[in-house]
Amino acid sequence: MALSPVLLSDFRHTRIPMKAIRIHETGDAGVLRLEEIPVPTAGPGQVLLGLEATGVNFTEIYSRTGFYQTALPATLGSEAAGTVAAVGPGVTTVRPGDRVASVNVLGAYAEYALAPADRLVPLPDRVSTRQSAAVLLQGITAHYLTTSTYPLQRGQTCLVHAAAGGVGLLLCQMARRIGARVIATVSTEEKAALAREAGADDVILYTQADFESEVKRLTAGAGVQAVYDSVGRTTFAKGLNCLARRGMMVLFGQSSGPVEPFDPQILNQKGSLFLTRPTLGHYIATRAELLERAGEVLGWVADGSLSVRVGQEFPLVRAADAHRALEGRHTTGKVLLIP
Numbered sequence: 001m002a003l004s005p006v007l008l009s010d011f012r013h014t015r016i017p018m019k020a021i022r023i024h025e026t027g028d029a030g031v032l033r034l035e036e037i038p039v040p041t042a043g044p045g046q047v048l049l050g051l052e053a054t055g056v057n058f059t060e061i062y063s064r065t066g067f068y069q070t071a072l073p074a075t076l077g078s079e080a081a082g083t084v085a086a087v088g089p090g091v092t093t094v095r096p097g098d099r100v101a102s103v104n105v106l107g108a109y110a111e112y113a114l115a116p117a118d119r120l121v122p123l124p125d126r127v128s129t130r131q132s133a134a135v136l137l138q139g140i141t142a143h144y145l146t147t148s149t150y151p152l153q154r155g156q157t158c159l160v161h162a163a164a165g166g167v168g169l170l171l172c173q174m175a176r177r178i179g180a181r182v183i184a185t186v187s188t189e190e191k192a193a194l195a196r197e198a199g200a201d202d203v204i205l206y207t208q209a210d211f212e213s214e215v216k217r218l219t220a221g222a223g224v225q226a227v228y229d230s231v232g233r234t235t236f237a238k239g240l241n242c243l244a245r246r247g248m249m250v251l252f253g254q255s256s257g258p259v260e261p262f263d264p265q266i267l268n269q270k271g272s273l274f275l276t277r278p279t280l281g282h283y284i285a286t287r288a289e290l291l292e293r294a295g296e297v298l299g300w301v302a303d304g305s306l307s308v309r310v311g312q313e314f315p316l317v318r319a320a321d322a323h324r325a326l327e328g329r330h331t332t333g334k335v336l337l338i339p
């Protein structure tokens with residue numbers, strides 16, 4: 001939405017309406033409702049963003065279904081990129097007109113949204129605003145998973161589940177960039193081709209073949225040093241059997257549902273394994289860490305060494321279709337909403 005300078009200066013004092021996708025109760029994608037609500041006012045330390053693109057992430061499906069607790073009613077969405085429309089009291093780090101992105105937007109399924117000024121990432125000239133919305137959250141996730149949670153080394157082997165997904169395609173590229181061998185799992189031939197393009201050395205169709213025996217075959221029984229598992233319920237137990245001695249199970253999501261309760265003795269029996277359940281917020285808790293990771297990811301996009309695939313874009317008003325596509329396994333790469 002184009003903003004006149006007069007409107008910009010009036011943001012603190014008027015109740016201009018905007019479109020937003022809200023939920024009043026949890027449930028299937030049908031609970032996502034298009035509403036007109038006032039453009040919010042930036043408080044101290046906050047910035048009002050005019051959004052150009054909003055990232056759709058699985059976490060919003062968890063909030064919508066009630067798997068993650070969310071205070072209702074709520075405007076979903078935390079990842080977006082756009083232009084600073086107004087700044088609240090005390091904000092000196094950005095100015096109206098600056099292009100920024102954030103993974104901490106307060107209600108990003110909307111035309112405008114607030115974000116804390118200290119959670120904004122400035123965008124490099126060579127990265128478009130849409131590309132930034134498409135890569136920030138999943139790119140930083142792939143970055144911390146491969147460099148900090150299990151810091152992959154050249155020559156090691158990792159298993160990446162759902163490798164043609166938003167995080168998956170970025171994980172494959174970052175693991176390959178380090179020099180690791182990537183074994184990927186996906187559900188279809190089309191997704192297999194995308195995983196290979198992203199650098200996967202071997203791709204297993206885990207809907208057709210037993211990925212555990214395939215990983216053992218591909219590694220001559222040695223197993224992998226790390227499993228990056230965002231799928232959860234349907235992959236977790238077999239993934240443990242794919243690990244080499246003292247390998248690490250990095251369980252970072254549950255697209256297929258939550259993992260069953262787990263006896264830690266299993267880690268002992270299967271080779272002194274490590275299990276971690278990391279989450280993005282703890283790896284960008286300080287502004288310095290946020291800027292360092294975001295800077296590296298956006299830098300790779302700018303120099304062309306990290307490719308960002310936007311598989312599908314939906315107009316904001318079709319947010320429910322975006323959710324259906326993502327939870328129905330019909331998407332590849334990033335899903336964006338365009339306000």
Ligand SMILES: NC(=O)c1ccc[n+]([C@@H]2O[C@H](COP(=O)([O-])OP(=O)(O)OC[C@H]3O[C@@H](n4cnc5c(N)ncnc54)[C@H](OP(=O)(O)O)[C@@H]3O)[C@@H](O)[C@H]2O)c1
Nearest residue numbers: 058162165166167186187230252253254255256279280329
């Ligand atoms: N911990 C963190 O910091 C963090 C950050 C970002 C995302 N995540 C998590 O990472 C996961 C992936 O997120 P994403 O946004 O990149 O999504 P995504 O991987 O693009 O989409 C989910 C994929 O999971 C696979 N899948 C397997 N079984 C499924 C099932 N029963 N239902 C739906 N999908 C299934 C599908 O790929 P196939 O068709 O190939 O099986 C599907 O395309 C989510 O669980 C998300 O919460 C965690």
